[in-house]
Amino acid sequence: MRSVLSCLALAAATLLGASSALARAFPTKPIKAIVPFAPGSATDQIGRAFANEMAKTLGQPIVVENKPGVNGMLGAADVAKATPDGYTILIGTNSTNAALKSLMKQLPYNQDTAFAPLGYPGSVPLIVAVNNDVPAGNLRELVDMAKAKPDSVTFASASTSQLVSTEMLASMAGIKMTNVPYKSGPAAMTDLIGGQVNLFTADFAVMLPQVKGGKVRGLAVTSTKRSAAIPELPTVNEALGLKDYELIAYFAMFAPAGTPADVVAKLNAAINAAANSKELQDKFAPIGFVVEPGTPQALGERTRLETAKWAKAIKDAKIEPQ
Known part of the structure; x- marks a missing residue:
């Protein structure tokens, strides 16, 4: 029995070591970023600009793939079921990661648990x-x-x-x-x-x-x-003459749940470096885009609060789930 336990411990240590080595080496190949809206949309324009800047930090290209449909649900679903290794990420929005939970009777993924927060590029009215x-x-x-x-x-x-x-x-x-x-x-x-x-x-x-x-x-x-x-x-x-009307669009990046913490940290650093790029800021300032770099944990908390905010807005507007 002791021998069996020793073998299991060795196997676990080997797997952990391999996982840590993979995270340290990340990325070793191109990354796919799914934009769940059509080419030319704000999500597409901002997502592509961030992908270009992030590639400079990561040393690998980020290939943007558009997968529009059902208010972003189709593209988000693809990322939710992808391998959690950091090579597939979502250019998410208030739609995919806050509002869809209240707009749809059923989603092909659990919006609250399917994604690992990466970083928050910013928002636009x-x-x-x-x-x-x-x-x-x-x-x-x-x-x-x-x-x-x-x-x-x-x-x-x-x-x-x-x-x-x-x-x-x-x-x-x-x-x-x-x-x-x-x-x-x-x-x-x-x-x-x-x-x-x-x-x-x-x-x-x-x-x-x-x-x-x-x-x-x-x-x-x-x-x-x-x-x-x-x-x-x-x-x-x-x-x-109102007091409480406000609704802005925001953009946030996510990976599949279970993505290694070291990989999440590297992607977050690349997102924040892109957000701090003067070239990117100057490019989107004319459309009212405000960058807000931060931690994955801050995005997780923001997502929780935004989900509750959008649920209330959808209920108050009397929009029935589809």
Whole structure:
């Protein structure tokens, strides 16, 4: 029996040693980063920029793969079931790692336990905008228009933040609008410009160039303070005389649960180095992106709090799980 126990202890020590050696050597090959939204989306733009900067720190390329669908659920599910070795990571968002739990009746993974937090790149507010032919010069006039003809105003959504931000606005303003779902933000933007939908609330990366280019009319920003990127737009609270409206999109990176702590630490260091890059900050400052480097533990706590926050927002907006 003593001999058997000795053999088991030796085997365990060998496996532990091999695991530690693997972590020390990481990475020895390219890393795959899954973006669970379409090319051209804010998640895609920011994810690719971070991947490029992280590769400089890690000494290996990071290959970005887009897998859009079901508010990011399809891409997140792929990462959740991947081998936990650090070679598959998720460019996650408030959708994949906070809101989906309340938006879906059932997920193909446990949102609370399927992922190892890596790092928090940052956040960006949204802009509420309408097609140029909509006869509303400001958000108050749009609300009055929707009150006069309930459900006549249509709005696009291609992500959780886009859907919840608009439904929450409608709930707090006491109006009803008709949702038109899209598979991607760029596709929704095309239809907003073309007049197929009246309203679209989207992050600055998708919306700001179109507002500044005169393709659509911006009405408000969804943060509690005006954005330096477009200070002429009021906040939703200012425009409607509200106090508690706020909804921002954020970006966070995750690996499959069980990824070795040393690997998580290396990926976190690369994320933070990217966030501190002046080149990256200058690139995204015009779209209101605010970097927030931190620890994996801080992201884990933020994710817990954000999950509760989004659950309340979804409940208050009376959005039924799909």
